[in-house]
Amino acid sequence: MNAPFQSTPAPPGSDPRLPLKLVIAAPRGFCAGVDRAIEIVERALQKFGAPVYVRHEIVHNRYVVDSLKAKGAIFVEELDEVPDDAPVVFSAHGVPKTVPAEAERRNMLYVDATCPLVSKVHRQAERQIEKGQHILFIGHAGHPEVVGTMGQVPAGQITLVETVEDVANLRFTAEDDLSYLSQTTLSVDDTHDIIFALKERFPQIVAPKAEDICYATSNRQAAVKQIAPSCDLVLVIGAPNSSNSLRLVEVAERMGTDARLIQRAEEIDPSWLEGIGTVGLTAGASAPEKLVREVVDRLSDWRVVEEDIVTTAEENMIFKLPRQLTE
Ligand code: 0O3
Ligand code: SF4
Secondary structure, three states, rough: OOOOOOOOOOOOOOOOOOOEEEEEEEOOOHHHHHHHHHHHHHHHHHHOOOEEEEEEOOOOOOOHHHHHHHEEEEOOHHHHHHOOOOEEEOOOOOOOOOHHHHHHOOOOEEEEEOOOOHHHHHHHHHHHOOOOEEEEEEOOOHHHHHHHOOOOOOHHHHEEEOOOHHHOOOOOOOOOOEEEEEEEOOHHHHHHHHHHOOOOOOOOOOOOOOOOOOOOHHHHHHHHHHHHOOOOOOEEEEOOOOHHHHHHHHHHHHOOOOEEEOOOOHHHHHHHOOOOOEEEEEEOOOOHHHHHHHHHHHEEEEEEEEEEEEOOOOOOOOOOOHHHHHO
């Protein structure tokens, strides 16, 4: 005898009749530095053939890394994992000076995919040291960009500052020659607070020529600020080790809106949508647009999604590729 037909109950939070407003932030996702870094690996694969080694994740995104692995890239953390005769690309986050120095000593073929906006901070650090200033560097300890930028100058001439509290504990005086710089992917608001505290304690401190937090970081944060108040939940596509993506979650939470960092659509639990009418969606600078569409599709499996794109800035930045790969 056939079992009586039973329909599977819809998961909590899903109701195919209920509309879900989806507010998609713009700008979101890839920035010019990430586009360039990925293209560098792809062109290096075409020019030199596989395998091409990449020191550190080219950008902090598993989907991007896996796609490049499938084309023949091999990801390692340190240069000593790369054979002398294999080409190697340095990640978009930048490297300390010791890394290209070692590559040159070993006569290696290397391509530097450091974002030009990170390199600009590197050059500023060198100039500040030449002027005899001690650098107070605002950033997150252990992040590869911080390791890279701090590694542009002699160890005793740069001090990491992570919080406003750190400023109070610095052992410098109002007579010391000081300047500051920052990581490019920080919270705009937190960094302003730290800079305010630095200027209060050290009125003589020299500021960088232009703000180090990059256009992509600040545009993505401003877009989340704009959409978060009208959302019940904000989804941020990005990796747990992606500084700029983590900052987007913080921005939404500070606006009083629940926010979740997800790497892929499959991580979304339909129960998150229970009682929710509006979801905000954005993506960190290292998250491909394909993953945004994947999220829209998954939400559409459960609810009637009405998309609304909110644009707070236009971006048209493009960075040149290294000459090694265009000649
Ligand atoms: O620096 P962050 O962890 O945000 O790096 P991502 O996620 O790879 O994004 C690209 C940003 C970058 C390469 C440094 O500015
Ligand atoms: Fe460059 Fe900014 Fe993108 Fe970092 S987030 S890679 S600094 S453009």
